[in-house]
Amino acid sequence: xxxxxxxxxxxxxxxxxxxxxxxxxxxxxxxxxxxxxxxxxxxxxxxxxxxxxxxxxxxxxxxxxxxxxxxxxxxxxxxxxxxxxxxxxxxxxxxxxxxxxxxxxxxxxxxxxxxxxxxxxxxxxxxxxxxxxxxxxxxxxxxxxxxxxxxxxxxxxxxxxxxxxxxxxxxxxxxxxxxxxxxxxxxxxxxxxxxxxxxxxxxxxxxxxxxxxxxxxxxxxxxxxxxxxxxxxxxxxxxxxxxxxxxxxxxxxxxxxxxxxxxxxxxxxxxx
Numbered sequence: 001x002x003x004x005x006x007x008x009x010x011x012x013x014x015x016x017x018x019x020x021x022x023x024x025x026x027x028x029x030x031x032x033x034x035x036x037x038x039x040x041x042x043x044x045x046x047x048x049x050x051x052x053x054x055x056x057x058x059x060x061x062x063x064x065x066x067x068x069x070x071x072x073x074x075x076x077x078x079x080x081x082x083x084x085x086x087x088x089x090x091x092x093x094x095x096x097x098x099x100x101x102x103x104x105x106x107x108x109x110x111x112x113x114x115x116x117x118x119x120x121x122x123x124x125x126x127x128x129x130x131x132x133x134x135x136x137x138x139x140x141x142x143x144x145x146x147x148x149x150x151x152x153x154x155x156x157x158x159x160x161x162x163x164x165x166x167x168x169x170x171x172x173x174x175x176x177x178x179x180x181x182x183x184x185x186x187x188x189x190x191x192x193x194x195x196x197x198x199x200x201x202x203x204x205x206x207x208x209x210x211x212x213x214x215x216x217x218x219x220x221x222x223x224x225x226x227x228x229x230x231x232x233x234x235x236x237x238x239x240x241x242x243x244x245x246x247x248x249x250x251x252x253x254x255x256x257x258x259x260x261x262x263x264x265x266x267x268x269x270x271x272x
Contacts (some may be wrong), residue, residue, distance in 0.1 A: 011160040016131040016148040019155050023134040030141040032091050041143045042051055042245045042267060048144050053083050055137045056094040062130055063101035066108050066123050069116050132159050139245045147192045151236030157193040158199035159239040164195050167271050169219045175204030177220050182228030188235035196221045199262040229255030236253060244270060
């Protein structure tokens with residue numbers, strides 16, 4: 001099957017489902033043995049049990065959205081379970097909702113219409129997004145436990161692509177992107193993943209919420225323009241770096257420092 005032009009590194013459905021399962025299971029196994037009060041190095045406002053609850057509620061929410069084919073997120077929010085006060089009960093709840101999410105996604109073709117916060121309103125968007133959500137929070141759990149393992153290179157390459165095209169990129173139709181620095185090339189050295197980024201801001205008014213966005217830091221994937229700087233590392237390190245799970249010294253920077261600084265300023269706006 002050919003890849004969508006805006007998702008050139010997309011994985012097959014079965015790979016997303018397998019990786020969602022394995023990363024979710026490792027996440028749960030690590031946090032079940034962790035000190036619940038231990039701080040999460042990559043998310044210092046969270047304790048280990050906060051992290052456990054976060055992915056529990058995320059997977060519950062999206063499992064509900066997909067299973068029930070919901071077009072309104074408020075319907076799911078009204079059914080949200082209470083946060084367990086006991087770690088064992090939280091672990092049991094996570095196991096249940098994680099399995100329900102996997103089943104819902106496995107039984108929903110990619111084109112199934114469901115609500116999402118993005119322009120792509122399909123179960124396929126949720127599948128891809130939740131595979132990456134589980135991966136990054138598995139990294140968080142490993143940082144809590146001190147037992148880090150490698151990220152799957154193909155998933156990490158697709159993760160970088162999702163970050164630059166969706167999480168920090170993907171200018172909506174109602175907004176305008178304005179470049180504020182030179183282009184930055186991003187290269188995954190082990191998988192040949194490559195992106196050419198314009199760094200700048202977006203401005204516009206969301207017609208659904210009426211909220212006005214003014215000069216919000218963003219990136220845009222562009223073709224053909226000559227880069228003035230480059231960021232490179234293996235795919236797993238790049239994915240972790242874009243998500244704030246690896247320090248600046250984990251990747252190699254070359255070229256115009258102003259452009260690199262502009263990209264790092266976008267990343268400091270943060271996503272969890």
